[in-house]
Amino acid sequence: MNRHTTMTEAARDTAALPWWKGASIYQIYPRSFQDSNGDGVGDLPGITQRLPHVASLGIDAIWISPFFVSPMKDFGYDVADYCDVDPIFGTLADFDALVARAHELGLKVLIDQVYSHTSDEHPWFAQSRSDRNNPKTDWYVWADAKPDGSPPSNWQSVFGGPAWTWDARRGQYYLHNFLNSQPQLNLHNRDVQDAVLDVMRFWLERGVDGFRIDALNFAMHDPQLRDNPPAPATDKPRTRPFDFQLKRYNQSHADIPAFIERIRALTDEYDGVFTVAEVGGDEAEVEMKAFTAGETHLNSAYGFNFLYAEKLTPGAICAALAQWPDHEGMGWPSWAFENHDAPRAVSRWWNAQERDAAARLKVLLLASLRGNIILYYGEELGLTQVDIPFEQLHDPEAIANWPLTLSRDGARTPMPWTADASHAGFTAGEPWLPVGPENAAKAVDVQEADDASLLNHTRAMIALRNANPALHHGSVTRCESIDGLFVIERQATGQTVRCLFNLGATAQALPEELGKGTQLASVNDATPTLLPPYAALVIEA
Numbered sequence: 001m002n003r004h005t006t007m008t009e010a011a012r013d014t015a016a017l018p019w020w021k022g023a024s025i026y027q028i029y030p031r032s033f034q035d036s037n038g039d040g041v042g043d044l045p046g047i048t049q050r051l052p053h054v055a056s057l058g059i060d061a062i063w064i065s066p067f068f069v070s071p072m073k074d075f076g077y078d079v080a081d082y083c084d085v086d087p088i089f090g091t092l093a094d095f096d097a098l099v100a101r102a103h104e105l106g107l108k109v110l111i112d113q114v115y116s117h118t119s120d121e122h123p124w125f126a127q128s129r130s131d132r133n134n135p136k137t138d139w140y141v142w143a144d145a146k147p148d149g150s151p152p153s154n155w156q157s158v159f160g161g162p163a164w165t166w167d168a169r170r171g172q173y174y175l176h177n178f179l180n181s182q183p184q185l186n187l188h189n190r191d192v193q194d195a196v197l198d199v200m201r202f203w204l205e206r207g208v209d210g211f212r213i214d215a216l217n218f219a220m221h222d223p224q225l226r227d228n229p230p231a232p233a234t235d236k237p238r239t240r241p242f243d244f245q246l247k248r249y250n251q252s253h254a255d256i257p258a259f260i261e262r263i264r265a266l267t268d269e270y271d272g273v274f275t276v277a278e279v280g281g282d283e284a285e286v287e288m289k290a291f292t293a294g295e296t297h298l299n300s301a302y303g304f305n306f307l308y309a310e311k312l313t314p315g316a317i318c319a320a321l322a323q324w325p326d327h328e329g330m331g332w333p334s335w336a337f338e339n340h341d342a343p344r345a346v347s348r349w350w351n352a353q354e355r356d357a358a359a360r361l362k363v364l365l366l367a368s369l370r371g372n373i374i375l376y377y378g379e380e381l382g383l384t385q386v387d388i389p390f391e392q393l394h395d396p397e398a399i400a401n402w403p404l405t406l407s408r409d410g411a412r413t414p415m416p417w418t419a420d421a422s423h424a425g426f427t428a429g430e431p432w433l434p435v436g437p438e439n440a441a442k443a444v445d446v447q448e449a450d451d452a453s454l455l456n457h458t459r460a461m462i463a464l465r466n467a468n469p470a471l472h473h474g475s476v477t478r479c480e481s482i483d484g485l486f487v488i489e490r491q492a493t494g495q496t497v498r499c500l501f502n503l504g505a506t507a508q509a510l511p512e513e514l515g516k517g518t519q520l521a522s523v524n525d526a527t528p529t530l531l532p533p534y535a536a537l538v539i540e541a
Contacts, residue, residue: 014469019108020210020274020299021332022473023060024367024462025374029340030067030089031075032414033377035427042414042426044090048098050417051105053444057380058462061108061274063212065340067095071121073181074396075412076112077214078119082199092206099207108209110274115196116218117182124195125183129169139192141175141184142167143225154227155250156241160400163250177218177250179396187219193259197266204267210274211267213298216260217279217287220253239401247281257290260297276300276334276372285323292331300372302334307342312349312362312503314481317488321370326475333371337362338379344411347385354505355382356454357524357534361501363458364523364536367465368488368499370476378415378439380458381447385410386436394433409433416443457523464521464538470497471538484508485531489541496541502531510537517541 014022034046044067054062066076067089076086085092102109118125128136143152143164151164151173157180164173165180175184185192200211228245238244260277267273275298279288288301305320306312324333337345350358359382366373388409393399398407413433418425424440447453465471474492481487485508486501498517502508508531515528517539526535 014472017473018274018299019060019272020372022465023108023274023372024058024465025061025063025110025334025372026054026057026059027063027065027336027339027374027376028054029065029377029412031432032412032426034415034417035429035431038428039088040427040429040431041088043088044085044094044098048094048101050415051098051101051107055105055107057375057459058466059107059375061110061209062102063110063374064112066112066114071119071181073119074179075394077114078117078121078179078182079114080119080121081123082113082196083202096206103207108272108274109207110210110212110276111203111208112214113196113200113203113211114214115185115187116215117176117178117184120181120183129167129174132170132172138186138189139195141186141221142170142172143175144172153225153249154245156228156245158240158242159397160240160242162241175221175250177215184221185219187259188221188223188253188255193262197262200263200266204270204273209272210276210299213263213275213277215280216277216291217256217281217284218251219259220256221251222249222253225249251281252283252287256287257293257297260291264296264298274299276302278302280304288333289323289331294329297331300332300334302336302372302374304342306335306337306345307339310348312345312365314479314486314503317365317369317486318479318481321476321479321488324371326370334374335366335369335371336374336376337366338376338411339374340376340412341408342411343406344383344385345379346382354534355384359454360457360523361503361534361536363454363461364464364499364521364538365501367461368471368490368538370474370490373465375458376411380455381416381439381442381444382454383413383416383439383442384436386413386434386439388413388433392434413439416440417445419443419446461521468495468497468520468540469493470495471499482511482514485510485514487514498539498541500526500531500537500539502526502533502535505533507532507535515539 031042033042034050035042036045068079069081069084069086070076070078099109124139128140151162155163157163158178176182226249231246277291277298279301284303292298292301346355346359388407395408414426414431414435416424416439423431424435424443447455469492470490474490477491478489488499490497510529521538524535525532526537
């Protein structure tokens with residue numbers, strides 16, 4: 001079989017896959033992407049204005065973080081109305097226009113859904129807390145005090161302090177795994193499940209192509225309210241009471257997959273809908289597999305393998321990939337190096353002198369992973385973590401734990417579009433967070449004009465992934481570190497691709513047998529015999 005015939009078959013295999021399998025997804029944090037009205041906060045019309053930039057990357061889909069009605073105590077992850085747009089972001093008509101424009105450009109649209117909790121300003125909660133005898137009395141997690149008046153269990157919230165708050169209206173405690181303004185929905189209740197499925201249907205009818213489901217393993221608790229056991233001793237600093245417990249009973253209930261089956265039954269009524277769950281915690285891999293198993297659960301899940309990693313190591317990468325072998329019935333993973341909750345990866349993993357070269361390697365490495373890949377807005381520009389002074393912080397976790405918790409605000413700063421414009425072209429007003437001078441210099445207009453920029457390199461790496469079935473959806477046949485070299489080998493019908501990386505600051509000679517084949521890409525002056533610092537080579541074997 002000649003190469004042309006083989007690649008034709010491979011392209012046919014790719015075309016037969018669902019659109020999302022191997023997809024590149026671009027996360028947009030709406031507050032920070034583009035402000036269209038000068039109020040300093042990004043909005044939906046601003047996103048629509050900038051969609052051509054996203055499409056130019058070769059991306060398959062955008063994921064938009066929450067834009068729903070919210071008091072914004074957790075910046076949209078505290079929803080007060082699931083089926084309307086917060087005025088700060090625009091209107092439902094603006095959302096419809098965004099979806100229409102995205103589809104014109106060949107982009108799918110994914111939106112966040114937060115089903116584990118709502119805002120305490122949601123009408124459901126207002127009714128539920130009014131007394132103990134109303135139609136929504138059991139829509140949230142309520143429990144009596146212990147005889148001494150203390151909370152019903154020892155559960156702790158992610159953001160610090162007990163996960164229970166006393167409510168005098170009902171004379172009971174309510175559960176909140178996050179802020180006390182984010183009461184926990186009782187998804188054991190079938191009526192609550194029906195209500196959130198109706199929300200999902202509302203957005204499907206408006207043309208969305210899928211959902212990223214936030215904190216899904218927090219969706220159900222232990223109805224017996226058993227105390228969590230203490231976590232084993234560790235040398236790592238603990239900044240929150242939450243870190244002192246094994247989260248055995250406040251989350252990760254065994255009934256969550258059955259609820260997911262109801263989600264899948266709904267999404268299967270529509271064509272080409274993609275679902276991906278965010279899953280964090282100590283048992284993330286086990287839960288991710290349970291949430292994505294077979295054809296009756298979600299399409300994909302992603303965890304925090306790389307989002308909080310202090311270093312990028314071959315061992316961590318291989319361990320993550322090994323969790324998702326190409327086996328029948330095994331779910332499909334998604335990967336992100338950065339997002340709205342984690343510090344910018346280039347700032348976490350490399351010092352200032354290394355970042356330019358390492359950022360180029362990082363893009364290729366992400367493109368080489370089996371699964372879907374998620375780019376966080378500005379990652380294509382190499383944006384770094386901005387140091388936000390305490391008086392400008394908005395992140396409630398960082399404010400509560402200052403200065404021990406690195407602010408999430410530093411990874412949520414405005415997208416720089418035009419280097420010489422006021423606030424880098426993000427807004428005509430005063431931005432909700434500073435752009436940061438280092439990031440302003442990395443603006444889109446500067447990088448568009450430079451053929452060698454990280455922006456254009458990112459386009460090339462996504463194009464490489466899309467053009468080669470082994471990289472796009474193939475299995476991982478090799479993942480190992482050899483004398484300072486890191487090797488990932490991928491295989492699909494008729495194609496084997498070898499990706500060679502030097503993750504260190506010292507040049508590495510390349511053994512002859514590894515360098516053989518047709519060169520598909522060279523990063524940072526890599527050759528078939530030598531990988532300079534942070535260099536990489538892609539070879540079709």
